[in-house]
Amino acid sequence: MSATETAIASAEAHSAHNYHPLPVVVATADGAWMTDVEGRRYLDMLAGYSALNFGHGNRRLIDAAKAQLERVTLTSRAFHHDRFADFCTQLAELCGMESVLPMNTGAEAVETAVKTARKWGYRVKGVPDGMAKIIVAANNFHGRTTTIISFSTDQEAREDFGPYTPGFEIVPYGDLTALREAMTENTVAVLMEPIQGEAGVLVPPPGYLPGVRALTHERNVLFIADEIQSGLGRTGRTFACEHEGVVPDMYVLGKALGGGVVPVSAVVSSQDVLGVFRPGEHGSTFGGNPLACAVALEVIAMLRTGEFQQRATELGEHLHQELRLLVGGGAVEEVRGRGLWAGVDIAPSHGTGREISEKLMDRGVLVKDTHGSTIRIAPPLVISKEDLDWGLEQLRAVLRG
Structure with missing residues:
Protein backbone atom coordinates (compact mmCIF):
# COMPACT_ATOMS: atom_id res chain seq x y z
CA MET A 1 0.00 0.00 0.00
CA SER A 2 1.03 3.61 -0.54
CA ALA A 3 1.82 5.89 2.40
CA THR A 4 -1.60 7.50 1.93
CA GLU A 5 -3.44 4.19 1.89
CA THR A 6 -1.54 2.96 4.95
CA ALA A 7 -2.33 6.09 6.96
CA ILE A 8 -6.00 6.03 5.99
CA ALA A 9 -6.35 2.32 6.78
CA SER A 10 -4.82 2.86 10.23
CA ALA A 11 -7.10 5.80 10.91
CA GLU A 12 -10.16 3.84 9.82
CA ALA A 13 -9.18 0.94 12.06
CA HIS A 14 -8.50 2.94 15.22
CA SER A 15 -10.72 6.02 15.19
CA ALA A 16 -14.46 6.56 15.45
CA HIS A 17 -16.05 7.20 12.05
CA ASN A 18 -17.66 10.51 12.92
CA TYR A 19 -16.18 12.17 9.81
CA HIS A 20 -15.93 11.16 6.17
CA PRO A 21 -12.74 12.94 5.10
CA LEU A 22 -11.43 13.11 1.58
CA PRO A 23 -8.70 10.48 0.97
CA VAL A 24 -5.77 12.84 1.41
CA VAL A 25 -3.25 12.71 4.29
CA VAL A 26 -1.69 16.10 4.95
CA ALA A 27 1.86 16.22 6.30
CA THR A 28 2.87 19.88 6.00
CA ALA A 29 1.24 23.19 5.08
CA ASP A 30 2.20 26.78 4.36
CA GLY A 31 0.00 29.72 3.47
CA ALA A 32 -2.77 28.47 1.20
CA TRP A 33 -1.02 25.21 0.30
CA MET A 34 -0.85 21.77 1.90
CA THR A 35 1.45 18.85 1.06
CA ASP A 36 0.54 15.21 1.64
CA VAL A 37 2.65 12.31 2.91
CA GLU A 38 3.73 11.49 -0.65
CA GLY A 39 4.80 15.03 -1.54
CA ARG A 40 1.75 16.05 -3.57
CA ARG A 41 0.68 19.70 -3.14
CA TYR A 42 -2.92 20.86 -2.76
CA LEU A 43 -4.48 24.30 -2.76
CA ASP A 44 -6.55 24.64 0.42
CA MET A 45 -9.89 26.14 -0.56
CA LEU A 46 -11.62 25.30 2.74
CA ALA A 47 -9.32 26.87 5.37
CA GLY A 48 -10.57 24.66 8.17
CA TYR A 49 -14.11 26.07 7.87
CA SER A 50 -12.60 29.57 8.48
CA ALA A 51 -10.29 28.48 11.33
CA LEU A 52 -7.36 29.18 8.97
CA ASN A 53 -8.37 32.61 7.75
CA PHE A 54 -4.74 33.76 8.10
CA GLY A 55 -3.29 30.72 6.35
CA HIS A 56 -1.24 27.76 7.45
CA GLY A 57 1.84 28.50 9.54
CA ASN A 58 1.33 32.26 9.58
CA ARG A 59 4.66 33.54 10.85
CA ARG A 60 3.21 36.21 13.15
CA LEU A 61 0.97 33.67 14.83
CA ILE A 62 3.61 30.95 15.07
CA ASP A 63 6.09 33.42 16.58
CA ALA A 64 3.49 34.56 19.12
CA ALA A 65 2.78 30.96 20.09
CA LYS A 66 6.47 30.06 20.34
CA ALA A 67 7.22 33.05 22.54
CA GLN A 68 4.38 32.15 24.88
CA LEU A 69 5.35 28.46 24.98
CA GLU A 70 8.63 29.51 26.58
CA THR A 305 -4.86 46.63 10.21
CA GLY A 306 -7.85 46.01 7.93
CA GLU A 307 -5.57 44.19 5.48
CA PHE A 308 -7.37 40.88 5.66
CA GLN A 309 -10.83 42.37 5.41
CA GLN A 310 -9.68 44.26 2.31
CA ARG A 311 -8.22 41.13 0.75
CA ALA A 312 -11.46 39.25 1.39
CA THR A 313 -13.42 42.08 -0.22
CA GLU A 314 -11.27 42.42 -3.35
CA LEU A 315 -10.57 38.73 -3.93
CA GLY A 316 -14.15 37.91 -2.96
CA GLU A 317 -15.53 40.16 -5.67
CA HIS A 318 -13.30 38.38 -8.18
CA LEU A 319 -14.28 34.95 -6.84
CA HIS A 320 -18.00 35.60 -7.13
CA GLN A 321 -17.67 37.23 -10.54
CA GLU A 322 -15.94 34.11 -11.85
CA LEU A 323 -18.35 31.71 -10.14
CA ARG A 324 -21.42 33.53 -11.49
CA LEU A 325 -20.14 32.86 -15.00
CA LEU A 326 -20.62 29.15 -14.31
CA VAL A 327 -24.36 29.51 -13.64
CA GLY A 328 -26.61 28.73 -16.58
CA GLY A 329 -24.19 26.44 -18.38
CA GLY A 330 -25.84 23.29 -17.07
CA ALA A 331 -23.26 22.39 -14.43
CA VAL A 332 -23.92 24.96 -11.71
CA GLU A 333 -27.42 25.83 -10.55
CA GLU A 334 -26.72 28.61 -8.06
CA VAL A 335 -23.86 30.47 -6.39
CA ARG A 336 -24.18 32.28 -3.05
CA GLY A 337 -21.91 33.94 -0.54
CA ARG A 338 -20.02 37.03 0.47
CA GLY A 339 -16.33 37.88 0.54
CA LEU A 340 -14.02 34.89 0.20
CA TRP A 341 -16.85 32.49 0.98
CA ALA A 342 -19.10 30.77 -1.52
CA GLY A 343 -21.59 27.95 -1.78
CA VAL A 344 -21.83 26.38 -5.25
CA ASP A 345 -24.83 24.18 -6.03
CA ILE A 346 -23.85 21.48 -8.51
CA ALA A 347 -26.43 20.24 -11.01
CA PRO A 348 -27.28 16.57 -10.28
CA SER A 349 -26.35 15.65 -13.84
CA HIS A 350 -22.75 16.60 -13.08
CA GLY A 351 -22.42 14.64 -9.84
CA THR A 352 -22.80 15.08 -6.12
CA GLY A 353 -20.88 17.59 -4.08
CA ARG A 354 -18.73 14.75 -2.78
CA GLU A 355 -17.92 13.53 -6.28
CA ILE A 356 -16.94 17.03 -7.42
CA SER A 357 -14.79 17.43 -4.28
CA GLU A 358 -12.98 14.16 -5.06
CA LYS A 359 -12.37 15.19 -8.66
CA LEU A 360 -10.98 18.53 -7.49
CA MET A 361 -8.73 16.70 -5.04
CA ASP A 362 -7.33 14.69 -7.94
CA ARG A 363 -6.46 18.01 -9.61
CA GLY A 364 -4.81 19.43 -6.49
CA VAL A 365 -7.63 21.49 -4.98
CA LEU A 366 -9.28 20.76 -1.63
CA VAL A 367 -12.88 21.80 -0.96
CA LYS A 368 -15.71 20.14 0.97
CA ASP A 369 -19.27 19.24 0.15
CA THR A 370 -22.39 19.87 2.22
CA HIS A 371 -26.02 18.84 1.91
CA GLY A 372 -25.43 16.52 -1.01
CA SER A 373 -25.10 18.83 -3.99
CA THR A 374 -23.21 21.85 -2.66
CA ILE A 375 -19.48 22.55 -2.43
CA ARG A 376 -18.11 25.25 -0.17
CA ILE A 377 -15.23 27.48 -1.21
CA ALA A 378 -13.45 29.39 1.56
CA PRO A 379 -9.71 29.76 0.95
CA PRO A 380 -7.38 31.38 3.47
CA LEU A 381 -7.52 35.17 3.20
CA VAL A 382 -3.80 35.17 2.37
CA ILE A 383 -4.35 33.32 -0.93
CA SER A 384 -2.88 35.08 -3.96
CA LYS A 385 -5.08 36.04 -6.91
CA GLU A 386 -2.96 33.77 -9.12
CA ASP A 387 -3.54 30.76 -6.87
CA LEU A 388 -7.24 31.57 -6.59
CA ASP A 389 -7.52 31.73 -10.38
CA TRP A 390 -5.67 28.43 -10.70
CA GLY A 391 -8.11 26.80 -8.28
CA LEU A 392 -11.07 28.20 -10.19
CA GLU A 393 -9.63 26.86 -13.44
CA GLN A 394 -9.51 23.39 -11.89
CA LEU A 395 -13.17 23.73 -10.95
CA ARG A 396 -14.05 24.75 -14.49
CA ALA A 397 -12.10 21.76 -15.83
CA VAL A 398 -13.92 19.35 -13.53
CA LEU A 399 -17.31 20.75 -14.52
CA ARG A 400 -16.42 20.47 -18.20
CA GLY A 401 -15.95 16.76 -17.52
Whole structure:
Protein backbone atom coordinates (compact mmCIF):
# COMPACT_ATOMS: atom_id res chain seq x y z
CA MET A 1 0.00 0.00 0.00
CA SER A 2 1.03 3.61 -0.54
CA ALA A 3 1.82 5.89 2.40
CA THR A 4 -1.60 7.50 1.93
CA GLU A 5 -3.44 4.19 1.89
CA THR A 6 -1.54 2.96 4.95
CA ALA A 7 -2.33 6.09 6.96
CA ILE A 8 -6.00 6.03 5.99
CA ALA A 9 -6.35 2.32 6.78
CA SER A 10 -4.82 2.86 10.23
CA ALA A 11 -7.10 5.80 10.91
CA GLU A 12 -10.16 3.84 9.82
CA ALA A 13 -9.18 0.94 12.06
CA HIS A 14 -8.50 2.94 15.22
CA SER A 15 -10.72 6.02 15.19
CA ALA A 16 -14.46 6.56 15.45
CA HIS A 17 -16.05 7.20 12.05
CA ASN A 18 -17.66 10.51 12.92
CA TYR A 19 -16.18 12.17 9.81
CA HIS A 20 -15.93 11.16 6.17
CA PRO A 21 -12.74 12.94 5.10
CA LEU A 22 -11.43 13.11 1.58
CA PRO A 23 -8.70 10.48 0.97
CA VAL A 24 -5.77 12.84 1.41
CA VAL A 25 -3.25 12.71 4.29
CA VAL A 26 -1.69 16.10 4.95
CA ALA A 27 1.86 16.22 6.30
CA THR A 28 2.87 19.88 6.00
CA ALA A 29 1.24 23.19 5.08
CA ASP A 30 2.20 26.78 4.36
CA GLY A 31 0.00 29.72 3.47
CA ALA A 32 -2.77 28.47 1.20
CA TRP A 33 -1.02 25.21 0.30
CA MET A 34 -0.85 21.77 1.90
CA THR A 35 1.45 18.85 1.06
CA ASP A 36 0.54 15.21 1.64
CA VAL A 37 2.65 12.31 2.91
CA GLU A 38 3.73 11.49 -0.65
CA GLY A 39 4.80 15.03 -1.54
CA ARG A 40 1.75 16.05 -3.57
CA ARG A 41 0.68 19.70 -3.14
CA TYR A 42 -2.92 20.86 -2.76
CA LEU A 43 -4.48 24.30 -2.76
CA ASP A 44 -6.55 24.64 0.42
CA MET A 45 -9.89 26.14 -0.56
CA LEU A 46 -11.62 25.30 2.74
CA ALA A 47 -9.32 26.87 5.37
CA GLY A 48 -10.57 24.66 8.17
CA TYR A 49 -14.11 26.07 7.87
CA SER A 50 -12.60 29.57 8.48
CA ALA A 51 -10.29 28.48 11.33
CA LEU A 52 -7.36 29.18 8.97
CA ASN A 53 -8.37 32.61 7.75
CA PHE A 54 -4.74 33.76 8.10
CA GLY A 55 -3.29 30.72 6.35
CA HIS A 56 -1.24 27.76 7.45
CA GLY A 57 1.84 28.50 9.54
CA ASN A 58 1.33 32.26 9.58
CA ARG A 59 4.66 33.54 10.85
CA ARG A 60 3.21 36.21 13.15
CA LEU A 61 0.97 33.67 14.83
CA ILE A 62 3.61 30.95 15.07
CA ASP A 63 6.09 33.42 16.58
CA ALA A 64 3.49 34.56 19.12
CA ALA A 65 2.78 30.96 20.09
CA LYS A 66 6.47 30.06 20.34
CA ALA A 67 7.22 33.05 22.54
CA GLN A 68 4.38 32.15 24.88
CA LEU A 69 5.35 28.46 24.98
CA GLU A 70 8.63 29.51 26.58
CA ARG A 71 6.84 31.47 29.32
CA VAL A 72 3.64 29.78 30.58
CA THR A 73 0.94 27.83 28.74
CA LEU A 74 -1.74 27.11 31.35
CA THR A 75 -2.73 28.42 34.77
CA SER A 76 -6.46 27.58 34.78
CA ARG A 77 -8.77 30.39 35.82
CA ALA A 78 -7.91 29.65 39.46
CA PHE A 79 -5.23 32.33 39.03
CA HIS A 80 -4.74 35.44 36.94
CA HIS A 81 -2.11 35.46 34.20
CA ASP A 82 -0.47 38.38 32.44
CA ARG A 83 -2.10 37.91 28.99
CA PHE A 84 -5.70 37.60 30.12
CA ALA A 85 -6.61 41.23 30.77
CA ASP A 86 -5.12 42.39 27.45
CA PHE A 87 -6.98 39.67 25.56
CA CYS A 88 -10.35 40.54 27.10
CA THR A 89 -9.81 44.29 26.72
CA GLN A 90 -8.69 44.15 23.11
CA LEU A 91 -11.30 41.64 21.97
CA ALA A 92 -14.04 43.70 23.61
CA GLU A 93 -12.73 46.81 21.82
CA LEU A 94 -12.58 44.99 18.48
CA CYS A 95 -16.24 44.03 18.93
CA GLY A 96 -17.30 47.44 20.23
CA MET A 97 -18.49 45.80 23.44
CA GLU A 98 -17.51 45.67 27.10
CA SER A 99 -17.09 42.14 28.38
CA VAL A 100 -15.61 38.82 27.26
CA LEU A 101 -16.15 35.26 28.46
CA PRO A 102 -13.47 33.04 26.85
CA MET A 103 -13.87 29.36 26.09
CA ASN A 104 -12.16 26.95 23.69
CA THR A 105 -14.36 25.60 20.91
CA GLY A 106 -17.19 27.15 18.95
CA ALA A 107 -19.71 24.73 20.40
CA GLU A 108 -18.58 25.66 23.91
CA ALA A 109 -19.11 29.31 23.09
CA VAL A 110 -22.62 28.62 21.78
CA GLU A 111 -23.44 26.65 24.94
CA THR A 112 -22.12 29.61 26.93
CA ALA A 113 -24.34 31.99 24.95
CA VAL A 114 -27.38 29.80 25.63
CA LYS A 115 -26.65 29.74 29.38
CA THR A 116 -26.02 33.48 29.38
CA ALA A 117 -29.29 34.24 27.63
CA ARG A 118 -31.29 32.06 29.98
CA LYS A 119 -29.73 33.52 33.12
CA TRP A 120 -30.22 37.05 31.73
CA GLY A 121 -33.84 36.17 31.03
CA TYR A 122 -34.46 35.07 34.60
CA ARG A 123 -32.33 37.66 36.42
CA VAL A 124 -32.94 40.75 34.26
CA LYS A 125 -36.03 40.28 32.09
CA GLY A 126 -38.00 38.50 34.78
CA VAL A 127 -39.02 35.38 32.85
CA PRO A 128 -40.49 32.71 35.21
CA ASP A 129 -37.98 30.06 36.23
CA GLY A 130 -37.66 27.24 33.70
CA MET A 131 -39.75 29.03 31.04
CA ALA A 132 -37.06 30.78 28.95
CA LYS A 133 -37.30 30.31 25.18
CA ILE A 134 -34.62 30.90 22.55
CA ILE A 135 -35.58 31.26 18.88
CA VAL A 136 -33.26 29.79 16.25
CA ALA A 137 -33.35 29.42 12.47
CA ALA A 138 -34.03 26.32 10.42
CA ASN A 139 -30.95 24.83 8.72
CA ASN A 140 -28.75 26.31 11.42
CA PHE A 141 -25.38 24.92 12.40
CA HIS A 142 -24.07 25.91 15.82
CA GLY A 143 -22.23 22.72 16.81
CA ARG A 144 -23.03 19.15 17.80
CA THR A 145 -23.40 19.01 21.58
CA THR A 146 -26.58 17.47 22.95
CA THR A 147 -28.13 20.87 23.65
CA ILE A 148 -27.21 22.29 20.26
CA ILE A 149 -28.44 19.34 18.20
CA SER A 150 -31.73 19.67 20.08
CA PHE A 151 -32.48 22.74 17.96
CA SER A 152 -30.95 21.47 14.72
CA THR A 153 -33.08 20.56 11.70
CA ASP A 154 -30.33 18.26 10.37
CA GLN A 155 -31.54 14.71 10.98
CA GLU A 156 -28.04 13.34 10.52
CA ALA A 157 -26.91 15.40 13.50
CA ARG A 158 -30.01 14.60 15.62
CA GLU A 159 -30.97 11.00 14.99
CA ASP A 160 -30.43 8.59 17.92
CA PHE A 161 -29.14 11.33 20.25
CA GLY A 162 -32.36 12.08 22.14
CA PRO A 163 -33.93 12.91 24.52
CA TYR A 164 -33.54 16.49 23.36
CA THR A 165 -33.15 19.65 25.39
CA PRO A 166 -36.32 21.79 25.49
CA GLY A 167 -36.51 25.57 25.36
CA PHE A 168 -35.97 26.31 21.69
CA GLU A 169 -38.25 27.28 18.82
CA ILE A 170 -37.23 27.00 15.17
CA VAL A 171 -38.39 29.48 12.53
CA PRO A 172 -37.56 29.73 8.80
CA TYR A 173 -34.34 31.62 8.09
CA GLY A 174 -35.01 34.99 6.48
CA ASP A 175 -38.71 35.17 7.51
CA LEU A 176 -39.33 38.17 9.79
CA THR A 177 -43.06 37.46 10.03
CA ALA A 178 -42.42 33.98 11.38
CA LEU A 179 -39.90 35.37 13.85
CA ARG A 180 -42.35 38.00 15.10
CA GLU A 181 -45.10 35.41 15.54
CA ALA A 182 -42.80 33.09 17.46
CA MET A 183 -41.90 35.68 20.09
CA THR A 184 -43.60 35.59 23.48
CA GLU A 185 -43.01 37.22 26.86
CA ASN A 186 -40.76 34.25 27.68
CA THR A 187 -38.47 34.71 24.68
CA VAL A 188 -35.01 35.64 25.95
CA ALA A 189 -32.91 35.48 22.78
CA VAL A 190 -32.74 35.03 19.04
CA LEU A 191 -29.66 33.01 18.06
CA MET A 192 -28.69 33.14 14.39
CA GLU A 193 -25.79 32.97 11.96
CA PRO A 194 -25.67 36.17 9.87
CA ILE A 195 -24.71 33.84 7.01
CA GLN A 196 -25.50 30.14 7.34
CA GLY A 197 -22.29 28.30 6.53
CA GLU A 198 -23.00 24.58 6.88
CA ALA A 199 -26.36 25.06 5.14
CA GLY A 200 -24.49 26.04 1.98
CA VAL A 201 -23.35 29.65 2.62
CA LEU A 202 -26.88 31.05 2.70
CA VAL A 203 -27.04 34.85 2.78
CA PRO A 204 -30.29 36.21 4.23
CA PRO A 205 -32.43 38.59 2.16
CA PRO A 206 -31.54 42.31 2.36
CA GLY A 207 -33.09 43.92 5.40
CA TYR A 208 -33.50 40.69 7.34
CA LEU A 209 -30.75 41.23 9.90
CA PRO A 210 -31.78 44.87 10.54
CA GLY A 211 -35.33 43.56 10.94
CA VAL A 212 -34.18 41.00 13.50
CA ARG A 213 -32.28 43.74 15.34
CA ALA A 214 -35.30 46.05 15.40
CA LEU A 215 -37.66 43.31 16.53
CA THR A 216 -35.39 42.11 19.33
CA HIS A 217 -34.97 45.70 20.56
CA GLU A 218 -38.73 46.17 20.52
CA ARG A 219 -39.44 42.98 22.46
CA ASN A 220 -36.54 43.19 24.97
CA VAL A 221 -34.89 40.08 23.54
CA LEU A 222 -31.16 39.47 23.09
CA PHE A 223 -29.88 39.18 19.52
CA ILE A 224 -27.02 36.66 19.51
CA ALA A 225 -24.93 36.55 16.33
CA ASP A 226 -22.99 33.33 15.80
CA GLU A 227 -20.00 34.65 13.85
CA ILE A 228 -17.84 31.57 14.41
CA GLN A 229 -17.49 30.92 10.67
CA SER A 230 -18.60 34.25 9.21
CA GLY A 231 -16.58 36.53 11.46
CA LEU A 232 -13.03 37.85 11.69
CA GLY A 233 -12.52 38.91 8.10
CA ARG A 234 -14.09 36.08 6.11
CA THR A 235 -16.80 38.16 4.42
CA GLY A 236 -14.76 41.33 3.88
CA ARG A 237 -15.71 42.91 7.19
CA THR A 238 -14.56 42.04 10.69
CA PHE A 239 -18.08 40.73 11.32
CA ALA A 240 -20.67 39.71 8.73
CA CYS A 241 -23.33 41.69 10.62
CA GLU A 242 -21.51 44.87 9.60
CA HIS A 243 -22.61 44.49 5.99
CA GLU A 244 -26.08 45.62 7.07
CA GLY A 245 -25.03 47.99 9.83
CA VAL A 246 -26.21 45.65 12.56
CA VAL A 247 -24.69 45.37 16.04
CA PRO A 248 -26.05 42.40 18.00
CA ASP A 249 -26.25 42.16 21.78
CA MET A 250 -23.77 39.31 21.76
CA TYR A 251 -21.13 37.91 19.42
CA VAL A 252 -20.22 34.23 19.52
CA LEU A 253 -16.69 33.81 18.15
CA GLY A 254 -14.32 30.93 17.51
CA LYS A 255 -12.34 29.27 14.72
CA ALA A 256 -10.21 32.11 13.25
CA LEU A 257 -9.78 33.63 16.73
CA GLY A 258 -7.22 30.88 17.38
CA GLY A 259 -5.39 31.57 14.13
CA GLY A 260 -5.39 27.89 13.16
CA VAL A 261 -2.90 27.31 16.00
CA VAL A 262 -4.96 26.62 19.13
CA PRO A 263 -8.69 26.39 19.88
CA VAL A 264 -9.98 29.76 21.11
CA SER A 265 -13.57 30.90 21.39
CA ALA A 266 -15.43 33.63 23.22
CA VAL A 267 -18.75 35.21 23.99
CA VAL A 268 -18.56 39.01 23.81
CA SER A 269 -21.32 41.26 25.11
CA SER A 270 -22.14 44.08 27.51
CA GLN A 271 -21.38 44.04 31.21
CA ASP A 272 -25.12 44.08 31.86
CA VAL A 273 -25.50 40.76 30.02
CA LEU A 274 -22.33 38.88 30.96
CA GLY A 275 -22.49 40.38 34.44
CA VAL A 276 -25.23 37.90 35.35
CA PHE A 277 -22.57 35.26 36.08
CA ARG A 278 -21.19 34.71 39.55
CA PRO A 279 -18.08 32.66 40.42
CA GLY A 280 -18.65 28.94 40.06
CA GLU A 281 -21.62 29.17 37.69
CA HIS A 282 -19.71 28.58 34.46
CA GLY A 283 -16.13 27.87 33.47
CA SER A 284 -13.50 25.91 31.58
CA THR A 285 -10.05 24.70 32.63
CA PHE A 286 -8.44 25.78 29.36
CA GLY A 287 -10.70 28.74 28.57
CA GLY A 288 -8.65 31.93 28.33
CA ASN A 289 -5.34 30.15 28.91
CA PRO A 290 -2.07 32.08 28.35
CA LEU A 291 -1.18 30.37 25.08
CA ALA A 292 -4.66 30.92 23.66
CA CYS A 293 -4.65 34.57 24.72
CA ALA A 294 -1.21 35.19 23.19
CA VAL A 295 -2.28 33.81 19.81
CA ALA A 296 -5.66 35.53 19.87
CA LEU A 297 -4.04 38.86 20.74
CA GLU A 298 -1.96 38.57 17.58
CA VAL A 299 -5.09 37.73 15.58
CA ILE A 300 -6.77 40.86 16.94
CA ALA A 301 -3.72 42.97 16.04
CA MET A 302 -3.77 41.59 12.49
CA LEU A 303 -7.47 42.32 12.10
CA ARG A 304 -7.00 45.90 13.26
CA THR A 305 -4.86 46.63 10.21
CA GLY A 306 -7.85 46.01 7.93
CA GLU A 307 -5.57 44.19 5.48
CA PHE A 308 -7.37 40.88 5.66
CA GLN A 309 -10.83 42.37 5.41
CA GLN A 310 -9.68 44.26 2.31
CA ARG A 311 -8.22 41.13 0.75
CA ALA A 312 -11.46 39.25 1.39
CA THR A 313 -13.42 42.08 -0.22
CA GLU A 314 -11.27 42.42 -3.35
CA LEU A 315 -10.57 38.73 -3.93
CA GLY A 316 -14.15 37.91 -2.96
CA GLU A 317 -15.53 40.16 -5.67
CA HIS A 318 -13.30 38.38 -8.18
CA LEU A 319 -14.28 34.95 -6.84
CA HIS A 320 -18.00 35.60 -7.13
CA GLN A 321 -17.67 37.23 -10.54
CA GLU A 322 -15.94 34.11 -11.85
CA LEU A 323 -18.35 31.71 -10.14
CA ARG A 324 -21.42 33.53 -11.49
CA LEU A 325 -20.14 32.86 -15.00
CA LEU A 326 -20.62 29.15 -14.31
CA VAL A 327 -24.36 29.51 -13.64
CA GLY A 328 -26.61 28.73 -16.58
CA GLY A 329 -24.19 26.44 -18.38
CA GLY A 330 -25.84 23.29 -17.07
CA ALA A 331 -23.26 22.39 -14.43
CA VAL A 332 -23.92 24.96 -11.71
CA GLU A 333 -27.42 25.83 -10.55
CA GLU A 334 -26.72 28.61 -8.06
CA VAL A 335 -23.86 30.47 -6.39
CA ARG A 336 -24.18 32.28 -3.05
CA GLY A 337 -21.91 33.94 -0.54
CA ARG A 338 -20.02 37.03 0.47
CA GLY A 339 -16.33 37.88 0.54
CA LEU A 340 -14.02 34.89 0.20
CA TRP A 341 -16.85 32.49 0.98
CA ALA A 342 -19.10 30.77 -1.52
CA GLY A 343 -21.59 27.95 -1.78
CA VAL A 344 -21.83 26.38 -5.25
CA ASP A 345 -24.83 24.18 -6.03
CA ILE A 346 -23.85 21.48 -8.51
CA ALA A 347 -26.43 20.24 -11.01
CA PRO A 348 -27.28 16.57 -10.28
CA SER A 349 -26.35 15.65 -13.84
CA HIS A 350 -22.75 16.60 -13.08
CA GLY A 351 -22.42 14.64 -9.84
CA THR A 352 -22.80 15.08 -6.12
CA GLY A 353 -20.88 17.59 -4.08
CA ARG A 354 -18.73 14.75 -2.78
CA GLU A 355 -17.92 13.53 -6.28
CA ILE A 356 -16.94 17.03 -7.42
CA SER A 357 -14.79 17.43 -4.28
CA GLU A 358 -12.98 14.16 -5.06
CA LYS A 359 -12.37 15.19 -8.66
CA LEU A 360 -10.98 18.53 -7.49
CA MET A 361 -8.73 16.70 -5.04
CA ASP A 362 -7.33 14.69 -7.94
CA ARG A 363 -6.46 18.01 -9.61
CA GLY A 364 -4.81 19.43 -6.49
CA VAL A 365 -7.63 21.49 -4.98
CA LEU A 366 -9.28 20.76 -1.63
CA VAL A 367 -12.88 21.80 -0.96
CA LYS A 368 -15.71 20.14 0.97
CA ASP A 369 -19.27 19.24 0.15
CA THR A 370 -22.39 19.87 2.22
CA HIS A 371 -26.02 18.84 1.91
CA GLY A 372 -25.43 16.52 -1.01
CA SER A 373 -25.10 18.83 -3.99
CA THR A 374 -23.21 21.85 -2.66
CA ILE A 375 -19.48 22.55 -2.43
CA ARG A 376 -18.11 25.25 -0.17
CA ILE A 377 -15.23 27.48 -1.21
CA ALA A 378 -13.45 29.39 1.56
CA PRO A 379 -9.71 29.76 0.95
CA PRO A 380 -7.38 31.38 3.47
CA LEU A 381 -7.52 35.17 3.20
CA VAL A 382 -3.80 35.17 2.37
CA ILE A 383 -4.35 33.32 -0.93
CA SER A 384 -2.88 35.08 -3.96
CA LYS A 385 -5.08 36.04 -6.91
CA GLU A 386 -2.96 33.77 -9.12
CA ASP A 387 -3.54 30.76 -6.87
CA LEU A 388 -7.24 31.57 -6.59
CA ASP A 389 -7.52 31.73 -10.38
CA TRP A 390 -5.67 28.43 -10.70
CA GLY A 391 -8.11 26.80 -8.28
CA LEU A 392 -11.07 28.20 -10.19
CA GLU A 393 -9.63 26.86 -13.44
CA GLN A 394 -9.51 23.39 -11.89
CA LEU A 395 -13.17 23.73 -10.95
CA ARG A 396 -14.05 24.75 -14.49
CA ALA A 397 -12.10 21.76 -15.83
CA VAL A 398 -13.92 19.35 -13.53
CA LEU A 399 -17.31 20.75 -14.52
CA ARG A 400 -16.42 20.47 -18.20
CA GLY A 401 -15.95 16.76 -17.52
